[in-house]
Amino acid sequence: VSEERFTRIKNQWGYPKEAVDWCLEHEGIAASDLDSVVLASYHLPRAVYDDKKTVHGAAARIAYWGTEVERNLPSRGARFVSKVYRMTDGVMHLRQRKSLIASSLGLSEDRIIVVDHHEAHAYTTLLCSQFRKETLVLTMDGEGDGLCSTVSAIEEDSLHRLVSSSYTSSLGYLYRWTTKYLGMKPNEHEYKVMGLAPYAAARDAFKVYRKMRPLIKTNDDGSFTSAINMRYADKWLKSELYGTRFDWVAGGVQMVAEDVLSTWVATLLDKYCYSRLALGGGVFMNVKANMVLSELPQVEQLFVMPSCGDESLAIGAALMGYGRLRGRSNWLPDIPPLAHLYLGPEYEASESNIKRLINTRSIEMQHHTDIDGAIADLLSEGKVVGRFSGRAEWGARALGNRSILARADNIDVVEEINNMIKQRDFWMPFAPTILSDRESDYIINPKHFPAPYMIMAFRSSRLGQRDLRAAMHPSDRTLRPQILDPNWNPHYYSVLKQFEKRTGIGGILNTSFNLHGEPIVNSIEDAVSTFSRSGLRYLALGEFLLSKS
Ligand SMILES: [Fe+2]
Numbered sequence: 377v378s379e380e381r382f383t384r385i386k387n388q389w390g391y392p393k394e395a396v397d398w399c400l401e402h403e404g405i406a407a408s409d410l411d412s413v414v415l416a417s418y419h420l421p422r423a424v425y426d427d428k429k430t431v432h433g434a435a436a437r438i439a440y441w442g443t444e445v446e447r448n449l450p451s452r453g454a455r456f457v458s459k460v461y462r463m464t465d466g467v468m469h470l471r472q473r474k475s476l477i478a479s480s481l482g483l484s485e486d487r488i489i490v491v492d493h494h495e496a497h498a499y500t501t502l503l504c505s506q507f508r509k510e511t512l513v514l515t516m517d518g519e520g521d522g523l524c525s526t527v528s529a530i531e532e533d534s535l536h537r538l539v540s541s542s543y544t545s546s547l548g549y550l551y552r553w554t555t556k557y558l559g560m561k562p563n564e565h566e567y568k569v570m571g572l573a574p575y576a577a578a579r580d581a582f583k584v585y586r587k588m589r590p591l592i593k594t595n596d597d598g599s600f601t602s603a604i605n606m607r608y609a610d611k612w613l614k615s616e617l618y619g620t621r622f623d624w625v626a627g628g629v630q631m632v633a634e635d636v637l638s639t640w641v642a643t644l645l646d647k648y649c650y651s652r653l654a655l656g657g658g659v660f661m662n663v664k665a666n667m668v669l670s671e672l673p674q675v676e677q678l679f680v681m682p683s684c685g686d687e688s689l690a691i692g693a694a695l696m697g698y699g700r701l702r703g704r705s706n707w708l709p710d711i712p713p714l715a716h717l718y719l720g721p722e723y724e725a726s727e728s729n730i731k732r733l734i735n736t737r738s739i740e741m742q743h744h745t746d747i748d749g750a751i752a753d754l755l756s757e758g759k760v761v762g763r764f765s766g767r768a769e770w771g772a773r774a775l776g777n778r779s780i781l782a783r784a785d786n787i788d789v790v791e792e793i794n795n796m797i798k799q800r801d802f803w804m805p806f807a808p809t810i811l812s813d814r815e816s817d818y819i820i821n822p823k824h825f826p827a828p829y830m831i832m833a834f835r836s837s838r839l840g841q842r843d844l845r846a847a848m849h850p851s852d853r854t855l856r857p858q859i860l861d862p863n864w865n866p867h868y869y870s871v872l873k874q875f876e877k878r879t880g881i882g883g884i885l886n887t888s889f890n891l892h893g894e895p896i897v898n899s900i901e902d903a904v905s906t907f908s909r910s911g912l913r914y915l916a917l918g919e920f921l922l923s924k925s
């Protein structure tokens with residue numbers, strides 16, 4: 377579970393105290409029972425970890441100054457000076473992180489292990505995948521421990537890194553700065569740039585692509601080099617793209633991303649004669665690029681880590697720590713692949729718990745023995761319904777338990793949901809949940825890649841464009857589905873199945889249950905508060921249906 381779900385501050389940084397406390401309590405273990413605490417990343421930017429007092433401390437100023445040297449003097453010497461500063465600062469900062477964690481948990485510092493950022497991304501994605509041999513594991517993000525990408529492979533039951541690239545050639549940074557250049561929030565709104573991209577005509581996007589593509593070179597060994605230092609790509613964007621239309625820029629950077637990634641993947645799969653691929657790191661949140669990769673002829677099996685940004689690092693870090701306790705640092709423990717993501721907190725939706733939160737007469741509450749059927753009834757009547765049930769989803773996507781649901785064959789629902797609660801940017805698409813036995817009716821997936829996590833886009837069928845038109849990209853009609861397995865969430869499946877019985881439609885629109893800019897709801901309190909503050913008229917809370925008169 378992410379700390380933001382408890383603190384209600386989106387993308388909350390720092391030591392995740394509430395999340396750690398919840399995990400310990402949920403598993404019934406004390407901090408003193410922990411064999412080790414594993415941190416992913418030797419070096420974190422100070423603002424990521426400290427409270428306000430230390431961000432403005434002397435060490436932070438020195439680190440900042442070291443970085444500024446690199447920005448203003450783009451020479452190799454300046455980069456070296458910056459690197460020395462950052463490394464020194466990293467060591468000092470790591471000490472502070474360790475002592476903060478040791479004192480919070482009441483543990484001795486020698487129980488704390490630190491692992492490399494990209495190694496943790498690679499372990500996360502490989503061990504969550506169903507692959508245990510002959511697999512290429514690729515990681516890519518903005519930057520982590522000085523790198524932007526790595527290539528690893530399994531050799532004799534352990535994972536070995538083959539090649540890596542410096543942050544200076546980071547595609548993630550280029551995308552991040554383009555997000556900022558377009559007036560959106562870097563490290564958060566990259567998905568909005570991806571959503572904007574299909575509105576540009578290919579020939580217009582190509583004008584930007586032609587200028588931007590030569591910045592990054594994919595080498596034969598799988599490493600990247602670049603014409604500029606990508607950490608400061610903002611300078612290049614301002615000088616080269618000033619006055620270029622916003623949608624061309626979005627279309628151009630997406631075209632560059634798709635091309636860089638497919639060149640990279642194709643080169644590596646050809647070189648190592650593999651056809652199995654596992655992908656992790658924040659760049660692979662780009663569901664459209666993942667679709668392009670899935671269509672490469674070299675790719676036969678593909679796993680993209682769901683919610684593969686840094687929120688996924690803890691998984692790989694813990695598994696690496698487990699390996700080290702067994703005395704084997706790059707060992708692959710024999711664990712089953714990741715299944716469903718309903719791993720977060722659960723709260724008892726009892727009558728008394730809900731009643732004490734409702735302080736207005738305009739909200740009615742009704743108990744339903746078949747709440748799944750009641751939701752399906754409302755959905756088939758075209759109503760928009762919030763659903764709060766069972767354990768919260770791990771990661772960035774709501775997969776039915778903390779979701780807002782709606783019938784997707786009527787495009788008007790997009791505006792309705794936006795007015796009610798989401799206030800999304802007008803160009804952003806919604807996504808569907810599809811019954812597993814109806815998948816082939818709606819998405820085009822000739823290689824049969826599993827798609828339960830909303831991490832990969834697919835092209836839609838004709839029927840999909842009719843039944844799910846409000847839950848796909850309006851311009852290119854691709855969709856980012858959650859294919860729902862009945863065993864992973866029987867009640868949510870029952871909602872969809874009963875909806876299908878009434879309407880003949882095998883999928884619905886599923887968007888996360890939160891107000892614009894807030895984290896996804898976690899507790900019953902959050903659900904009722906969000907419901908009260910929004911234009912949403914129906915909320916299913918466990919077996920109770922709340923409705924506004
Ligand atoms: Fe990362």
